[in-house]
Amino acid sequence: MATYVYDFAEGNKDLKDLLGGKGANLAEMTRMGLPVPPGFTITTEACRAYLRTGSVPAGLFAEVQEHLHLVEARMQKNLGDPRDPLLLSVRSGGKFSMPGMMETILDIGLTDSSVVGLAAQSGDERFAWDSYRRLIQMFGRTVFGVPGEEFESELAAVRAGAGAASDAELPVAQLQDLVQAYKKVFHAHTGRDFPQAPHEQLFLAITSVFQSWNAERAVLYRRQERIPQDLGTAVNVMAMVFGNRGPDSGTGVAFTRDPATGRRGAYGDYLSNAQGEDVVAGIRNTVGLHELAKLDPPSYRQLLSVMERLEQRYRDLCDIEFTIERGKLWMLQTRVGKRTAAAAFVIAAQLVDEGTITLDEALQRVSGEQLAQLMFPSFDTSAAPTPLTTGVPASPGAAVGAIVFDSAHAAAADRPVILVRPETNPDDLPGMIAAQGILTSRGGKTSHAAVVARGMGKTCVCGADELRIDLATETVTVNGTVLHAGDVLSLDGTTGRVYLGAVPVHPSPVVRYFEGELAPANDPLLAAVQRLMTHADHVRRLGVHANADTGADAARARRFGASGVGLCRTEHMFLGERRELVERLIVADDDTERDAALTALLPLQRADFVELFEAMDGLPVTVRLIDPPLHEFLPALEDLTARVARAEALGLDPGHDAVLLAAVRRMHEANPMLGLRGVRLGLVIPGLFAMQVRAIAEAAALRVAAGGDPRPEIMVPLVGAVQELETVRTEAESVLHSIDGIPRIRIGTMIEVPRAALTAGEIAHAAEFFSFGTNDLTQMTWGFSRDDVEGAFFGRYLALGIFAASPFETIDSGGVGELVRIAVERGRAARPDLTVGVCGEHGGDPASVRFFHRAGLDYVSCSPFRVPVARLEAGRAAC
Ligand code: PEP
Ligand code: MG
Numbered sequence: 001m002a003t004y005v006y007d008f009a010e011g012n013k014d015l016k017d018l019l020g021g022k023g024a025n026l027a028e029m030t031r032m033g034l035p036v037p038p039g040f041t042i043t044t045e046a047c048r049a050y051l052r053t054g055s056v057p058a059g060l061f062a063e064v065q066e067h068l069h070l071v072e073a074r075m076q077k078n079l080g081d082p083r084d085p086l087l088l089s090v091r092s093g094g095k096f097s098m099p100g101m102m103e104t105i106l107d108i109g110l111t112d113s114s115v116v117g118l119a120a121q122s123g124d125e126r127f128a129w130d131s132y133r134r135l136i137q138m139f140g141r142t143v144f145g146v147p148g149e150e151f152e153s154e155l156a157a158v159r160a161g162a163g164a165a166s167d168a169e170l171p172v173a174q175l176q177d178l179v180q181a182y183k184k185v186f187h188a189h190t191g192r193d194f195p196q197a198p199h200e201q202l203f204l205a206i207t208s209v210f211q212s213w214n215a216e217r218a219v220l221y222r223r224q225e226r227i228p229q230d231l232g233t234a235v236n237v238m239a240m241v242f243g244n245r246g247p248d249s250g251t252g253v254a255f256t257r258d259p260a261t262g263r264r265g266a267y268g269d270y271l272s273n274a275q276g277e278d279v280v281a282g283i284r285n286t287v288g289l290h291e292l293a294k295l296d297p298p299s300y301r302q303l304l305s306v307m308e309r310l311e312q313r314y315r316d317l318c319d320i321e322f323t324i325e326r327g328k329l330w331m332l333q334t335r336v337g338k339r340t341a342a343a344a345f346v347i348a349a350q351l352v353d354e355g356t357i358t359l360d361e362a363l364q365r366v367s368g369e370q371l372a373q374l375m376f377p378s379f380d381t382s383a384a385p386t387p388l389t390t391g392v393p394a395s396p397g398a399a400v401g402a403i404v405f406d407s408a409h410a411a412a413a414d415r416p417v418i419l420v421r422p423e424t425n426p427d428d429l430p431g432m433i434a435a436q437g438i439l440t441s442r443g444g445k446t447s448h449a450a451v452v453a454r455g456m457g458k459t460c461v462c463g464a465d466e467l468r469i470d471l472a473t474e475t476v477t478v479n480g481t482v483l484h485a486g487d488v489l490s491l492d493g494t495t496g497r498v499y500l501g502a503v504p505v506h507p508s509p510v511v512r513y514f515e516g517e518l519a520p521a522n523d524p525l526l527a528a529v530q531r532l533m534t535h536a537d538h539v540r541r542l543g544v545h546a547n548a549d550t551g552a553d554a555a556r557a558r559r560f561g562a563s564g565v566g567l568c569r570t571e572h573m574f575l576g577e578r579r580e581l582v583e584r585l586i587v588a589d590d591d592t593e594r595d596a597a598l599t600a601l602l603p604l605q606r607a608d609f610v611e612l613f614e615a616m617d618g619l620p621v622t623v624r625l626i627d628p629p630l631h632e633f634l635p636a637l638e639d640l641t642a643r644v645a646r647a648e649a650l651g652l653d654p655g656h657d658a659v660l661l662a663a664v665r666r667m668h669e670a671n672p673m674l675g676l677r678g679v680r681l682g683l684v685i686p687g688l689f690a691m692q693v694r695a696i697a698e699a700a701a702l703r704v705a706a707g708g709d710p711r712p713e714i715m716v717p718l719v720g721a722v723q724e725l726e727t728v729r730t731e732a733e734s735v736l737h738s739i740d741g742i743p744r745i746r747i748g749t750m751i752e753v754p755r756a757a758l759t760a761g762e763i764a765h766a767a768e769f770f771s772f773g774t775n776d777l778t779q780m781t782w783g784f785s786r787d788d789v790e791g792a793f794f795g796r797y798l799a800l801g802i803f804a805a806s807p808f809e810t811i812d813s814g815g816v817g818e819l820v821r822i823a824v825e826r827g828r829a830a831r832p833d834l835t836v837g838v839c840g841e842h843g844g845d846p847a848s849v850r851f852f853h854r855a856g857l858d859y860v861s862c863s864p865f866r867v868p869v870a871r872l873e874a875g876r877a878a879c
Contacts (some may be wrong), residue, residue: 080198156193399437407431538876566861
């Protein structure tokens with residue numbers, strides 16, 4: 001029979017698939033001899049079996065019983081014993097952390113009789129009855145779906161009746177009344193009494209944790225975070241310890257380094273005389289961890305030493321949840337902690353300095369996504385705007401948007417918004433996803449808002465306690481100023497400052513460092529970025545080129561570390577005032593007119609290439625011959641028709657418009673993306689490609705004459721058959737032979753039509769290099785129009801899990817990727833020294849860069865801004 005239950009002492013930190021992150025780490029701490037309350041973990045396998053069949057696997061509860069006996073023996077108490085009850089917590093815990101998404105139930109084992117035993121044993125009647133009412137509330141909400149507000153309104157009524165300002169002031173008699181009221185609420189909603197059998201409570205709680213895996217908000221969170229939907233959760237059952245047993249008790253969350261900046265030193269929030277969930281929920285304002293040093297010096301010292309041991313064991317920043325019960329420290333959870341992008345770089349470099357990890361490992365501790373985040377702009381506060389208020393800087397960035405007070409408005413907004421809430425809970429997730437930033441009036445750096453926002457890379461300021469948020473009237477008052485929904489705020493997630501109106505934003509220091517404007521000197525972040533980028537460049541096998549059409553773009557790409565231009569889209573050089581020349585070319589109906597148009601275009605193209613070759617002097621520049629459908633250069637059919645009709649109605653000669661109209665009609669295509677583009681154009685319009693080849697060669701000759709080192713390459717787009725390429729090649733070679741003083745210019749092709757990938761072995765005979773055009777290759781492999789689908793149905797496809805990310809953003813490795821692999825293999829078999837790169841959007845996408853590394857490409861090419869991201873990911877892929 002399968003084993004579904006592991007005692008904490010049986011697992012270890014590497015068993016996350018089976019025990020979930022929380023369970024594996026509780027096991028590791030138990031093995032380390034740290035003070036973890038006794039308990040056990042029910043495996044994700046049991047959850048998956050439950051989700052598959054709809055019932056708890058046979059034998060599971062018998063196993064739970066056995067492990068419970070061990071806990072009871074260790075605690076020397078029995079679950080729900082009326083004289084001295086053992087109480088349990090039941091918590092979810094999947095392989096990947098999903099903060100606040102799934103269920104937790106505390107105080108399992110309290111019943112009408114055991115509450116009396118707890119009161120007698122603890123000598124604290126208030127505490128016992130308060131725990132009991134918390135259980136009914138949590139259990140009712142979680143296991144039976146009783147609306148939370150019903151309990152809240154009973155609590156408010158009892159509090160008002162007793163004249164108590166807070167729950168903590170409620171006397172025992174009122175807590176007892178509250179228990180009765182809660183039991184009535186429970187009965188009214190469930191049609192049954194609150195379960196008085198402790199084991200039934202436990203089994204129901206376990207089952208409801210299994211079910212919570214498929215709660216709507218959990219599904220949404222996983223989709224957002226790209227966590228597979230079929231993993232299931234483990235369930236951790238642990239002896240309860242209490243942080244709400246008086247002033248010598250409390251609960252807290254701690255980090256072994258600052259998760260916002262990476263600065264060294266213990267860091268966290270502490271709430272005295274409170275139960276665990278109170279801190280994470282951000283319901284009461286916490287004090288800094290250093291306060292614990294004054295409140296309870298021995299526990300503080302012990303905590304620091306536990307944290308040091310955990311860092312050594314995990315070799316990384318850890319976060320910790322702990323509880324102190326009457327001066328005794330208990331560890332309730334640890335894990336490798338989430339951190340901001342900046343902290344990730346700083347900590348990785350620190351750990352190298354401390355001799356804890358190698359540079360190769362340090363590269364695995366950061367990601368291209370994080371680097372991209374650091375390249376976002378922040379506020380320009382040179383005009384010294386006065387902050388409206390200041391809160392806790394919970395997640396960095398600069399967000400500007402209009403105030404919305406709830407998730408629905410945030411999700412429905414058609415302009416940037418800031419979600420303003422007293423605190424957030426998992427129901428606010430859709431709004432948090434939609435908003436530019438999140439502002440709360442309660443909670444610290446470990447509140448729900450903070451943790452979730454950091455995970456998403458979203459700007460967040462929390463605990464801005466000067467804000468008076470009135471959700472009923474949709475107003476927020478701060479120091480006498482009243483703001484309404486729609487008023488614009490600027491949130492600085494790095495400083496915690498909140499400004500009224502839109503503050504201008506300025507470029508990120510990391511971008512300025514790449515631009516060569518800032519030296520890393522005394523800035524720990526820039527120094528860390530420099531160090532890790534240098535190592536990535538050292539280990540990576542993939543080259544990184546840029547897609548650039550102008551000298552300025554190429555120069556920037558070079559500053560960002562590109563070692564060439566992988567794609568210059570020459571059609572971008574035909575826009576603006578040159579469009580008229582292209583128009584002349586298209587409507588020309590004899591060779592003389594066509595030649596005149598081409599002759600006029602030639603010097604313009606040549607000048608563009610001179611600029612580009614100069615900016616990339618000494619490095620390859622792959623110039624792609626013109627690609628888009630020619631009708632894009634002509635006026636729209638409707639406009640022209642109207643113009644000609646108007647002229648005719650007035651008895652005027654429509655003149656040139658009539659010629660144009662005939663051309664537009666002639667060129668009209670129902671599917672232009674599958675029509676006259678790329679190589680097909682070159683084969684249909686005589687002289688067009690020859691003019692471009694001449695412009696490239698003459699520009700190169702000019703650069704050579706000026707002492708430069710131009711390295712152009714000519715790339716033919718949209719080839720599907722080797723014969724197309726051979727025809728263009730013959731024409732191009734004859735032009736190249738006619739021009740003196742030029743370097744050798746290689747001729748290659750894009751691989752962006754499935755047929756080209758499949759016949760790559762033949763095509764390679766005529767191509768010195770391949771560059772995958774994965775935009776078109778994706779479009780044509782899936783049959784998705786790249787210009788239309790994203791809005792039309794991708795949302796639905798993502799929701800259905802047909803793909804986890806748009807295949808236009810992240811390479812579809814199973815389909816499009818397979819064509820890439822085939823083409824690389826067949827191309828190289830025919831021509832072993834074939835250079836192979838990619839220049840579709842995927843060239844700058846972190847996951848795709850790793851795929852291209854594995855597929856054996858020589859380089860990726862992406863937009864200049866993504867060059868650093870591609871360099872980093874190429875380095876990560878190589879080690
Ligand atoms: C491609 O198709 O991937 C490509 C780079 O070409 P374009 O985007 O210009 O069609
Ligand atoms: Mg293309």
